[in-house]
Each structure stands twice: as structure tokens, then as C-alpha cells.
Amino acid sequence: MHEILSRLRASLAALEKAAPHAGNGLFGLGLPAVDAHLGGGLARGGLHEILAPATADAGSAAGFAAALALRATEPGRSIVWVRQGYGEAEAGSLHAPGLAGLGLDPDTLILVRVRDAVSALRAGAEAVRCSALGAVVIEPWGEAKALDFTASRRLALAAGRSGVTCLLLRMATAASSASAAATRWQVVAGASPPLAAGAPGHPTFDVTLLRQRAGTAGQSWRLEWNHDRRTFRDAAPLSRPVVPVPAGRPAGADVVALARTG
Amino acid sequence: MSSRSHARDEAAPDRGNSARDADGEPAPALVFVEKVRNALRLAAVGRAARRLGLVPGLTLADARARIPGLVVAEMDRAADAALVEQIADFCDRYTPLVALDPPDGLILDITGCAHLFKGEANLRDDLVGRCARAGVEARTAIAGTPQTARALARFGATAIIPPGGEAKAVRPLPTAALGIDPDTAIALGRAGLKTIGDLEPRPWRPLAARFGEDLVAALRRTLGREDIRITPRRPLPACSAERGFAEPLLDAEAALGVLASLGGQVMQALERRGEGGRSFEACFFRTDGKLFRLAVETGRPMRDAKALMRLFTERLDALADPLDPGFGFDLIRLSVMAGEPFATAQAGLDGRAVEEEEVAALVDRLGARFGVQAVQRFEPADTHIPERAVRTVAAAARTGANPAWPAPEADMPPARPIHLFDPPQPIETLAEVPEGPPIRFRWRRVLREVARAEGPERIAPEWWRGSGELTRDYYRVEDVSGHRFWVYREGLYEREAETPRWFLHGIFA
Numbered sequence: 001m002h003e004i005l006s007r008l009r010a011s012l013a014a015l016e017k018a019a020p021h022a023g024n025g026l027f028g029l030g031l032p033a034v035d036a037h038l039g040g041g042l043a044r045g046g047l048h049e050i051l052a053p054a055t056a057d058a059g060s061a062a063g064f065a066a067a068l069a070l071r072a073t074e075p076g077r078s079i080v081w082v083r084q085g086y087g088e089a090e091a092g093s094l095h096a097p098g099l100a101g102l103g104l105d106p107d108t109l110i111l112v113r114v115r116d117a118v119s120a121l122r123a124g125a126e127a128v129r130c131s132a133l134g135a136v137v138i139e140p141w142g143e144a145k146a147l148d149f150t151a152s153r154r155l156a157l158a159a160g161r162s163g164v165t166c167l168l169l170r171m172a173t174a175a176s177s178a179s180a181a182a183t184r185w186q187v188v189a190g191a192s193p194p195l196a197a198g199a200p201g202h203p204t205f206d207v208t209l210l211r212q213r214a215g216t217a218g219q220s221w222r223l224e225w226n227h228d229r230r231t232f233r234d235a236a237p238l239s240r241p242v243v244p245v246p247a248g249r250p251a252g253a254d255v256v257a258l259a260r261t262g
Numbered sequence: 263m264s265s266r267s268h269a270r271d272e273a274a275p276d277r278g279n280s281a282r283d284a285d286g287e288p289a290p291a292l293v294f295v296e297k298v299r300n301a302l303r304l305a306a307v308g309r310a311a312r313r314l315g316l317v318p319g320l321t322l323a324d325a326r327a328r329i330p331g332l333v334v335a336e337m338d339r340a341a342d343a344a345l346v347e348q349i350a351d352f353c354d355r356y357t358p359l360v361a362l363d364p365p366d367g368l369i370l371d372i373t374g375c376a377h378l379f380k381g382e383a384n385l386r387d388d389l390v391g392r393c394a395r396a397g398v399e400a401r402t403a404i405a406g407t408p409q410t411a412r413a414l415a416r417f418g419a420t421a422i423i424p425p426g427g428e429a430k431a432v433r434p435l436p437t438a439a440l441g442i443d444p445d446t447a448i449a450l451g452r453a454g455l456k457t458i459g460d461l462e463p464r465p466w467r468p469l470a471a472r473f474g475e476d477l478v479a480a481l482r483r484t485l486g487r488e489d490i491r492i493t494p495r496r497p498l499p500a501c502s503a504e505r506g507f508a509e510p511l512l513d514a515e516a517a518l519g520v521l522a523s524l525g526g527q528v529m530q531a532l533e534r535r536g537e538g539g540r541s542f543e544a545c546f547f548r549t550d551g552k553l554f555r556l557a558v559e560t561g562r563p564m565r566d567a568k569a570l571m572r573l574f575t576e577r578l579d580a581l582a583d584p585l586d587p588g589f590g591f592d593l594i595r596l597s598v599m600a601g602e603p604f605a606t607a608q609a610g611l612d613g614r615a616v617e618e619e620e621v622a623a624l625v626d627r628l629g630a631r632f633g634v635q636a637v638q639r640f641e642p643a644d645t646h647i648p649e650r651a652v653r654t655v656a657a658a659a660r661t662g663a664n665p666a667w668p669a670p671e672a673d674m675p676p677a678r679p680i681h682l683f684d685p686p687q688p689i690e691t692l693a694e695v696p697e698g699p700p701i702r703f704r705w706r707r708v709l710r711e712v713a714r715a716e717g718p719e720r721i722a723p724e725w726w727r728g729s730g731e732l733t734r735d736y737y738r739v740e741d742v743s744g745h746r747f748w749v750y751r752e753g754l755y756e757r758e759a760e761t762p763r764w765f766l767h768g769i770f771a
Contacts, residue, residue: 059746067771093683095652096652096667098682100667110637112632112636112638123628123631126624130621132616133621133624191713194714198714199715199738
């Protein structure tokens, strides 16, 4: 009995070793303040979760995911985007010229449309195993029962082994379930610094780092995406805050007492 | 020897063909009826009914008057056709060239196949025996042309006609055996020409003038003077490999193992031809006549048996009902339905070619699992109407050069949304000036206050489509909470619409 257990432990340890989170390198957001907080950047070949709390934020979350996928991907490599059919009806279909406007060449994108969340996860897991890709975006819709800790662990291990960054884009959910993701972000639309004549500006996201496996979390930033340089920059402060900054926690504070999870 | 077999399956009438019941009573006369010109007529009759003198075409009232204890059933032509299709599937084991001869016949081109079954007679016996075990009575004939075989099977005796013996075999048959329309047959009968033998010595030219060229063609073919190919119901494979089992295979796993070794064989065959396969089909023939077909397609020519097996297992996983061996498989065949010249790619130093191969293989696997149409790539279309500006095409099917996408304008925010609604979603708006952007609007029951706006970008309808669409004025708007939307007003004020309607077409990042 003991022998079996120790053998299982050994094989588990071997599996863990096979997923070197740091071995695949890091990719930063291009903004020193954020990158420093992340310990240099996000793990390439890791699993990162992006949450959009409401349907209206689906566009922002998708844009943030596209931006992260671009940052994680070497030029010329393909990106696979798995979408659940229901999301299409709720939040609209992915529009290629819009992606091109964010700097993502639609020609590098392979879109997989599946019926349900289980299929989305299966397709995503299959894609993550292919080391020739740059990044994989998996977009199940709503509170997916299939997306439990085991499923996320499987994705994280596969990503670690292939070195393909996996972005789990979860729309219309305030997931509190356990997950094996390296980081978890919440994205809502942010008021953009206006252009001339009061025109809406560049894509702006109010992101909150909800969880970080290897560090503290809880910070919020307002990020603006620049498609020319493919980098984030700090959005200029506005005259009036549109989304309130969490009380007693100025943006950029680095000591936050939060229990490590995941 | 060029030989053809014709198997005629009297499917429907023979269902009630048990000659006697268990207690020794004679089986009741069974007939199938159908409404023809407002009268219920017999469409098919069972053997017992035929012995009592009932024939198809009789009205049901007449038949009832003659035989009071008649058992009547509705004719179900769709079910018959489905059964014939199933028998045709089963006949695929003998030859890939199977054609339907409606309503209840099949024509098999067994040229070059007979020796695999140790001769034509053995092949025929095997086919008839298997059909009989499944409860289907088959009447067969083997002859040099399909028409001869057909005439013999339908109107003559079960026979194997040696080459050159066609004319002699069909001479005693009635003219209807030519497969001509009944009116012509009646007209010929009135002229005293009852059999094919009566027709043959006549001068054919006047026959053609009176009854049409078709009659002469049918005559030529039935007499074996002219041979034409049949049109098979399924496309012919480029190459295939199969394995039969004397003892049926009861294990689905073992069946897949056999498929893997067949995969090795077809890949070798493809290599000899310098080709790779684009489309593969696996056929599992069950002893009870059922046939499972599994098809996979690949995005580029493939010659890798292992990768092919992965595609097949993906395909199997996606099936609602698994591969059920039932009483066992007795034949497994793997066919390459389409091949293409296979270029052995030289691996570049940067490994780009290898990566492209890997991505193509991933697309194939995803396509096998979720359907080829589910894995897509974007292609630009030459139009300004946003919902038609992009097509999605199956990633595996896309060929040719990569399309060029317009590069985004430097230091300008995206002009198009990341999510697009098709169809656009109607919104209620309150606009300050008729030609301006809305100052607030309601979308999905949420009232949104517009803080910034840019526009309009006017997109005119494509008049050459003639679809009566209206001009659209698009605005990029941002509400006070920072959500950016793409809204448009449909129709120009006072020129196209009295009160233009507003729509939300997309969401920006």
C-alpha cells in the first residue's frame, strides 16, 4: 500500500517537474510598474484567467485577451481562439477588422467555434498541447460547471509542457472557484483619455489583479493599449474617477495582506 | 472477363413471407396498398397472395372481393428505399461499384472482383446467402452488360451467362424486360412483338423512328452488343486496403488495431503513387449487414499512419453512439477517397516549416473532433458593409496566398469593433440634433449616457444589390462608465426615413 502511494507521489512529482513555470520565460505588459509587481512579467506557457463580470465588458475582456496573446506570441506564430457558440449570440462574433485594429493580424488567428463549455475546454486542451502555437484563448460562456480545478490544472500542465500561453477568457461570471491559473485578472471597460474633439480614445481597460500564484494581488490599474508599439501604457488620470479606486488601497501599493490561494 | 451482377431484392412484399404459421395454418395473404388516382390499389403482394392470383395494380376492393381474409398494410416507399440503401451499403464489400436500380434493384460491377471470392458462382452464393440470413430474398443474374443482367434478374431465371451468351439468354424474355416505358411495351405488343427475340431480327431503323432511339439503345445493350459503365452511388476511392475475418471481430479496440495496420498499407500504396491522402474513409462491415462509415479529411496531403489513427480516434470520440461491434465485424476497409501529390518539404533551419506542419495537423485533429466547419480562418471580402466585410472559411479548406488585411492607422484607436452583432441590435435613443450622435440610449434595458462620440462615418448601401437597404451613419461612442460602442442611424433624415431607427452594431475593446 505504502509502496503504491510513494510511487504515485513520485509520478506526481515528476509531472510537477515537467511543468516548469519559469522555464518558458516571461512576457511583460510593457509597463514597468505592472511588470515589477508581477515579478518581471507573466509566465509564458502558463495559464492566465481573464474575467469579465458583465456582458457589456465582454468586448474589453476580449480586447485585453487579444493584447496579452499578442504580447505572449512571437511574430509569425498562430493564435488559436476557441469560442462557445452561446457567447456569439450574447456578445457578438469576433470581428477580424477590429482585431486588426488592435494590432493582431487576423491571418494568424484560427477560430474554433464549439457548442458547449466542455467542447471548448477539450478543443482548448488539444490546442495548448501544440507547441507550434503562440497562444491559445479559450472562451467558455457563463458559469461553466465543467471548468473546475481539475480542468484548469490540466490546462496549466499542458501549457507548461508545450510553452504555449493559455488565456482562459471567462465572460459574464464572477468566478470564485479554485483554479490552477498563474494569475487571474478582472477586466472592465475604462474611460479612455479623449482624443481631439472629444472622440473616444484608445482601448482602455480597468484591470484588477485578483490573484497571483507567486506574489501579492489585489492591485488595480487603468491600462491603455497601443497597437503601434504593441504595449500597454498607463492611461492618463481623469478629472473624475469613473470606476472608484478601492478604498485605502492606492494603485501601485505593494503590500497587501491577502491569503495565497490556488 | 467483364461481368456484372444484378441483385434484385424483393424487399417489401417478402416481409410476410413465412410460408406457414407455427400451428401449421397457411400464412394469410399479405398485400401492400397505395393510393393511385384516388383508388387504393395493390402496390406489392406477398407470396401467398400471389399464389391466390393477386397482382400489383388491382384495386383493393377487387382484391377483397376475391380473398376475404386479406391482410392489408400501407406501402412505405421511404422505408423500402432505406432498406435498399442499407443492402447497397452491405454490397460494398463485393465491389466499390454499386448502383441503385430503383425501386428495388441493385447493379454491381464485379469486373475483376470475382476471383477474390473464388469465382462468380461463389460470390453470388455468398451474397444470396447473406441476404437470406437477414430475411431478404435476392434474385440475381450475372451477365456481360448491366442491362442484360437486369433483364434476366427481373424477368428471367437466376443465371450466370457466359461471355457471348447474352443474346441467346434474353431472346425469350418479354419486351418489358428492356426497361422501356410500359406504353411502348403495350404498343409493341399490339404490333405482335411480344419478346426481345421478336424484336431482334426486325430492321431497327424503323423501330427507332416509331418508338424512339431509346428503344434501340436498350435493345443493343440488353443483347450484349454494347456495354456502358454504371454510375456508382458512391465515389470511387483512389486506393484502399481491407481485411476480412473468418471469425467475426467482437472487440472495437481490436477493430481499431486492424484499422491502424490497414493505415500502414494505404500509406505505402500512397507513397508508391507519390501522393498523400486528403480524405479517408473507414468502413466496418458487421456480420448482420450493418455498415459503419467514418470519414476524416485533412488540410494538406498526409502520409502518416499514426496521425491518421489519431484523427480517426478523435472522430470516434465525437460520435454520439460508439462503434458497436454487435455480433462482430467480418470486414474492415480503409479507403483513400482523395489523394494529392505529396511534396516532401525540406525542413528549414528556423523550423518554420515544421511549425506550419504542426499547426496544420492540429487543425485536422480539431476538424475531426468538432467538424471541419468549426475550425475557421478569416478572409476579407470586398465590401464596406461591416457584417459582410469578413467571411469565415474552414481552415482546412483554405488554399492560396494569405489575404492582406488593412493595417491599422498609426496612433489612432481601432475604427472597427472587436465584437460585431449580426444582425445589429435595435436601441432606443435620444438625440440632441437630428444629424448628431445620440446623447443617451437604451440597450438591453440599460440606459447609457454618452460621454464622448466621434462620427459620423457614412456607409452607403450597395445599390447594385437592389436590396432596398438604407444609408448608415456610424458613430463611435463611449458612455460615462467607459464602455465603447459602435452605433448607427439607419436612413438619412427626410430623404430616406421620417424617423430613422438606431442600431448598436458592435462593442469596442
